[in-house]
Amino acid sequence: MQVPRFLDIEYCQTDDALFPVAMAWSLADGRMKTVVITPEDEWLPEDGDLGDVDLRYLEEQGVPLLELARELHQDLPDQTVYVDGLDPDEILIDKLFSAIGQEPPFEIAPITELLTSLDSDSLEDRRRQIMIDEGLEPQLPENGVYALLLMAREEGLFEED
Numbered sequence: 001m002q003v004p005r006f007l008d009i010e011y012c013q014t015d016d017a018l019f020p021v022a023m024a025w026s027l028a029d030g031r032m033k034t035v036v037i038t039p040e041d042e043w044l045p046e047d048g049d050l051g052d053v054d055l056r057y058l059e060e061q062g063v064p065l066l067e068l069a070r071e072l073h074q075d076l077p078d079q080t081v082y083v084d085g086l087d088p089d090e091i092l093i094d095k096l097f098s099a100i101g102q103e104p105p106f107e108i109a110p111i112t113e114l115l116t117s118l119d120s121d122s123l124e125d126r127r128r129q130i131m132i133d134e135g136l137e138p139q140l141p142e143n144g145v146y147a148l149l150l151m152a153r154e155e156g157l158f159e160e161d
Contacts, residue, residue, distance in 0.1 A: 003028055004114055004152055005106075007081045008144030009092045012053040016045035020092045021058055023068070024141035026149055027075055030158070034142045035071075038062030040099045065100050076106040084127060084144060085110035085120065111148060115155050126151060 003026075010022040024034040039058055044050070063071075083089040090108050097104045111127075112120050127147050130136070134150070136143035152158065 003030060004157055005076055005079050005081045006111075006145045006148040006152075007076075007083055007089070007108070008141040008148070009083075009087060009089055010139060010141045011087065011092055012039075012050055014045055014049055014051050016047065017043060017050065018088065018091065018095070019043035020096055021053055021062075022141050024145045025072070025076065025081065026145050030149060032142055032145050032149075033071065033075065035063045035068055036061045037068060037096070038064050040065065043095070043099075065096060069097060069100055069102055073105045079106045080109050081106045082109055082111050082114050082148065084124075084148060085112060086124070111151070114157070115151060117155065123151070 005026050005028070007023065007025040009020050011018065011020050019039050020037050021039070022034065022036050024032055026032050036058060039055070039062070044055070048055075093104050093108060110120075111123055115123055118126065128138075130147045130150050131138050131143065134143075134146070136147060138144070
């Protein structure tokens with residue numbers, strides 16, 4: 001049985017901007033990768049207002065889009081990647097890959113397509129409870145992926161060692 005893959009994206013959203021700032025995804029062995037993303041200049045609003053987002057941090061610590069795309073092509077080729085369904089993940093992935101003239105190497109699907117035993121409200125309640133129980137900060141994408149991994153394990157989607 002193939003281990004499901006998960007992805008979560010943290011993003012900046014203002015009146016004039018919507019773009020990814022960090023991303024985490026799971027690998028076939030259940031490990032995770034996390035990156036901060038260097039924004040493209042055309043993503044930035046003209047007034048420079050990014051709300052709580054620290055542009056200098058993104059520019060200093062961020063991974064260039066080509067490097068990120070290369071990693072995603074290596075890690076998630078031809079995969080269905082599950083997301084919590086709460087964020088504009090498809091829009092953000094499209095924005096990321098269209099900025100470099102590529103197609104995403106994977107398909108995005110909401111967690112409700114994988115964990116069909118619960119409705120979307122129950123899944124979100126469970127995800128939120130896991131975040132609280134584990135002491136996870138919801139704004140960190142690696143925590144979102146970790147919560148989805150735990151939910152999949154609870155549903156028996158991982159082979160136990």
